Amino acid sequence: MQNLRSKIYGLLRYSEQFFKTDMVYLTKGGTWLSFGHGVAMLSGFGLSIAFANLFxxxxxxxxxxxxxxxxxxxxxxxxxxxxxxxxxxxxxxxxxxxxxxxxxxxxxxxxxxxxxxxxxxxxxxxxxxxxxxxxxxxxxxxxx
Structure with missing residues (x-):
């Protein structure tokens, strides 16, 4: 797991020269944003199923x-x-x-x-x- 993590970290640092931005920071922020959207979508889907069956x-x-x-x-x-x-x-x-x-x-x-x-x-x-x-x-x- 640590080896995969260091490879991803190295790839992100390497890509910074092309994108001219801190890719590690961007990935960390984007991960939480994507996680939040995923939780919102799943909870909305679950509520729709619950409401459809209860109402x-x-x-x-x-x-x-x-x-x-x-x-x-x-x-x-x-x-x-x-x-x-x-x-x-x-x-x-x-x-x-x-x-x-x-x-x-x-x-x-x-x-x-x-x-x-x-x-x-x-x-x-x-x-x-x-x-x-x-x-x-x-x-x-x-x-x-």
């Missing part, structure tokens, strides 16, 4: 539909804006918080209105569970 078909279908709609609308949000603010602040760019707040508000209002319209549509058609669920989740998504 009635209609309830599980409604649950998955709500998550899908919120995921689609959430894909339109600016998830990396917090990181951009931190980087801009570290580089001493003044006024970035006001500018980013306006940009985030501009994008969030559209998502919020889309969720409210969709929830109202289901309310008018008599599906109260979808209506209230979508409106509640969209208002939470709007604040994130």
């Amino acid at each position: 009635p078909k209609e309830s599980f279908g409604t649950y998955k539909f709500i998550l899908s709609v919120v995921g689609i609308l959430g894909a339109l949000s600016l998830t990396g804006l917090g990181t951009a603010i931190i980087q801009a602040t570290a580089r001493n760019f003044g006024g970035i918080l006001n500018q980013s707040f306006r940009i985030n508000l501009k994008w969030s209002v559209g998502i919020f209105i889309g969720g409210i319209i969709l929830g109202t549509y289901y309310y008018i058609n008599g599906d109260m569970i979808l209506s209230f669920s979508l409106q509640a989740l969209e208002s939470m998504l709007h604040t994130c």
Whole structure:
């Protein structure tokens, strides 16, 4: 095991001259990131199987539909804006918080209105569970 480890370490150090970066550090960080994604995927898969077996078909279908709609609308949000603010602040760019707040508000209002319209549509058609669920989740998504 130690021999394999030293060979991988040597290979990573050798590849640093081509990639111009610390490959050992990158591999260690990437391993934990990949492990975290793997655990999240497996737990999500396990929960889906558990919910599919424990809930009635209609309830599980409604649950998955709500998550899908919120995921689609959430894909339109600016998830990396917090990181951009931190980087801009570290580089001493003044006024970035006001500018980013306006940009985030501009994008969030559209998502919020889309969720409210969709929830109202289901309310008018008599599906109260979808209506209230979508409106509640969209208002939470709007604040994130």
